[in-house]
Amino acid sequence: MKRRFLLKAATALPFALAHPANLAWAAPARRARVRPGDPGWPSAAAWDKLKTDVGGRLVKLDAPFAGCAAGADTPACATALARLKNGFDVGDQPNFTHTSGWLDAWSSQPSAYAVAARTTADVVAAVDFARAHDLRLVVKGGGHSYQGTSDAPDSLLVWTRHMNDVRVDPAFVAHNCGAAPQPAVTLGAGAMWIDAYDAVTTRAGRYVQGGGCTTVGVAGLVQSGGFGSFSKRYGTAAAGLLEAEVVTADGQVRIANACTNPDLFWALKGGGGGSVGIVTRLTLRTRDLPATFGGVFCKIRAAGDNAFRALLGKLVDFYAKNLFNPHWGEQISLHGDNTVDVSMVFQDLDEAGAARTWAPLLAWLDAAPDYTFERPFKVLALPARHLWDAAFFREHAPGFMVADPRPGAPAHHVIWKGDTEQEGWFIHGYKSAWLPATLLDASRQASFADALFRASRHWSVGLHFNKGLAGAPAAEIDAARDTATNPAVLDAFALAIIAGGDGPHFPGMPGGAVDAPRGRARAQAIGRAMDALLAVAPGAGSYVSESDYFLDDWQTAFWGANYPRLARIKEKYDPQGLFFVRHGVGSEGWSDDGFTQLAT
Structure with missing residues (x-):
């Protein structure tokens, strides 16, 4: 796969260089980008010039926990640790990322410098500087990348956080x-x-x-x-x-x-x-807006393996008949302790209508002695305009959302409580697969439920129904077809996510040592779980933002038949490969860290 795309890129390169927009600035290809200490690293005067060009918004970065070297009780270390309790604070730091790393893959390490861009002109200055000095360039806005693309050591970061109008x-x-x-x-x-x-x-x-x-x-x-x-x-x-x-x-x-x-x-x-x-x-x-948004929540326990397998079969059938439509989204999680977590959302239904939708499954559970509710079945609905209304939640449903507690923080800056647990997490394994809607056919439901059961014996499985477009309105499917996203999503009813980690484990963080043997054992279990699921969905594509760092055939998994077209566009607008993202379009031509150009 990699060789094929390299040959295609090499064939197209002369034509890309001949593009009028490129002739004025294209330089001979180089084999390595420069790092601090290299002869080509920009001088102090050059960095000062860039700082002037961006209105003083050039920042030299240190590791977020560098202050902890003097002791965990120092003010700098305490401040860094406290930030992990507030995702807004984490995002406001150019040297922090929301994920602290991935075992045997990457760890969060800040760029050498950051341009804290406030204008498009700032971004242009940073791009021109990186191109002129052959620097590794990184872009960060939200900083949520699981793949580690929001930072890179020895690089220049274009940080867009303040461009938030x-x-x-x-x-x-x-x-x-x-x-x-x-x-x-x-x-x-x-x-x-x-x-x-x-x-x-x-x-x-x-x-x-x-x-x-x-x-x-x-x-x-x-x-x-x-x-x-x-x-x-x-x-x-x-x-x-x-x-x-x-x-x-x-x-x-x-x-x-x-x-x-x-x-x-x-x-x-x-x-x-x-x-x-x-x-x-x-x-x-x-x-x-629809009239309402809402959610359905419960946790069901099966008395044993056989009862759990029967429950999975019933859930697959129930989803296909009752939830496979534009009203329903979000997820159902299946666990190895024979429990099922339901956290579904709906739109344009009232509470009574949503409850009626679930009535057949509830009746089946009530009639069977092998099932109990560890969390009772609950339906909540609210006027759609209030779903992200911080003031409304503070008054009517305190605890669902967590506000940025810093003085002067915008009143609307709130995050769902469940998402706060992800701050700084460290990944052991993460795999995803788009599941084709054909698995919901009556003739395939039993084999699909069997695969879910086998997978759950190794690790928990999350079925994210909103991340597959099968069952959506035809107009929305047609609109998604005109995007670069893998066309497999058009025929998928869900994205299966099997993942695990702990943390945070930032370099230099007190108590941040990684238990590598434990993490590798968990990663292997995650892999076995996905293998069980892929037995009924061979060749399933994967969502680029939520995927396996170690994926081999990533071009096909992320973009399918769209990848060759993406590669041609990359060659046209960036023939020298200034913009590098590992497992991003055109990255076949570079080492994993983006510093060394590979021979073609």
Whole structure:
């Protein structure tokens, strides 16, 4: 696979270099990027010049727990430890990431310098500087990357956190398109989804398709495809992209939409973040709100293995008949202790309607003596406008959301309580697979339930129904088809996620030593669980943002038949490979750390 794409890139390179936009700046290919201490590393005067060019917003970075070397009780160390209790604080630090590492893969280590960009001109200056000095370049907005793409030692970081303006536009018209105006929201690259939801839903009474975790960055999620709790109704975030402003490798600021640079526009819609340019601004479609959003929660225990296997068969059949439609999303988790966790969401149903949907399963459970509820069945619904309304939750449902407690923090900065547990986590193993809707056919349900049971004997299995588009409206499937995301998602009813970790384990953190043997044993168990599931879904694709770091055939898994087109666009806009993301488009030509160009 890697050799095939390298040959394709090598064949196309002369044509890419001949592109008029590239002739003025393209330099001979180099075999290595420079690191601190190398002869080509920028001088102090050069760094000072960059600092002046970006209005003083150049920051020299230290490891977040560097202050702990003098003792765990020092103020600097205590401050760093305290940040891990607040995801907003973590995101506000250029040297922190929301994931602390992955066993035998990567650990969070900050860049040498960061440009804390506030304007597009700042991004242009950073790109030009990195290109001129042959630096490893990293882009970070939200900083949630499980794959470690939000930082890299010895690199220059373009940090977009402060580019977080949000503007709701009831009549947006894409540049040079001349189409009818449509409701939209325009966001800076550093905006988080809670910023988008507060402006669009709480304040304007509309909906924008985005991510479930409120501290995730808007730009990164869109470029990776982008699934949210209600994707079964509203499709992917990438499909909702109307326009983007992007800085390409030649330092040019380009508008990308369906009419202007349409190839670049397509690549930004699910082609992975940071591979073809740095997005500085993006505009997303907004929708009418449904009347309600809500959730269904419970935990069921089976008395033994046989009862658990029967429960899985019933759940598969129940999902296919009752939940396989645009109303329902989120997840059901299956555990090795013979329990099932239900955390489903719905849209455009009231509580009574949602309860009626689940009545057949509840009746079956009540009639069987082998099942008990460890958490009772509960249905909650609320007016859709209040789903991300911090004030509403503080008054009516305290405890569901956790606010940023820092003085002066925006009142709308809240995160779902369950997501706070992920701050700084350290991954042992993480695998995902899109499950084809054919597994729900009556003739295949038994084998699918058997595979779920076998997988659960090794590790817990999460079925994320909102991360597969089968069952969504035809218009949303068609819109997602016109993105770079793996077409396998169009026919998948769910994304299976099997993952585990602990932590946090940042380098230098007190008590941060990693139990490697334990972690490797857990990773092996996760692998065995996924192998059991893939027995009924061979060749299943994987979601780029939630996937295995060690995946071999990642081009096909992430993008399927779309990868060759993405590779050609990468060659056109970044022929020298300035933008590097491990297992991102075009990364076959570089070492895993992005510093050494491989021979072709």
